[in-house]
Amino acid sequence: MFQALKGETVLKKKSLSELKNSKPFYAFDIVLYLAVAAFTVLSFVFVLANGNKGDSQGFFVLYENVVVAEYYYSDGNLIVKDEYAAHFKTDGEKVRFYPDKNDLNDYNDIVIDKTNKTVSIADATCAGKDCTTQKVSASGGFIYCAPHALKIVPTGLTDPVSG
Numbered sequence: 001m002f003q004a005l006k007g008e009t010v011l012k013k014k015s016l017s018e019l020k021n022s023k024p025f026y027a028f029d030i031v032l033y034l035a036v037a038a039f040t041v042l043s044f045v046f047v048l049a050n051g052n053k054g055d056s057q058g059f060f061v062l063y064e065n066v067v068v069a070e071y072y073y074s075d076g077n078l079i080v081k082d083e084y085a086a087h088f089k090t091d092g093e094k095v096r097f098y099p100d101k102n103d104l105n106d107y108n109d110i111v112i113d114k115t116n117k118t119v120s121i122a123d124a125t126c127a128g129k130d131c132t133t134q135k136v137s138a139s140g141g142f143i144y145c146a147p148h149a150l151k152i153v154p155t156g157l158t159d160p161v162s163g
């Protein structure tokens with residue numbers, strides 16, 4: 001029994017000296033593990049940051065390829081350029097857009113859902129009414145009413161004029 005204990009002690013001493021000898025390799029392993037862990041965490045943060053960047057906080061309204069109005073969901077007000085003010089009229093929850101400010105029979109009814117961060121065309125007088133099937137949300141989308149030269153694009157995702 002005494003001998004067995006002694007044997008164990010010797011073994012432990014031996015393994016301890018092995019540990020000491022291999023210390024630089026352990027240190028290297030720890031550095032490697034830390035580097036991998038740091039890379040993983042940074043990758044995750046990068047993806048998260050990019051995800052947030054990808055969310056649009058509002059939209060631009062373009063008429064004849066010129067930005068005439070902008071809207072931010074956090075703000076809740078459609079900001080219209082002065083010289084285009086006559087093209088817009090607020091009607092309850094809708095914003096009515098007149099491509100020809102002197103012809104009130106032609107229009108697009110823009111509906112903004114502030115909570116869900118979407119914008120769509122509820123009604124329009126254009127031929128085909130393709131624009132009424134389109135939608136812009138925080139993650140993207142595009143509204144284009146060709147007959148009325150009206151475009152609605154999300155902010156932050158693309159250059160509004162070049163598309």
Ligand SMILES: [Zn+2]
Binds near residue numbers: 145
């Ligand atoms: Zn249309």
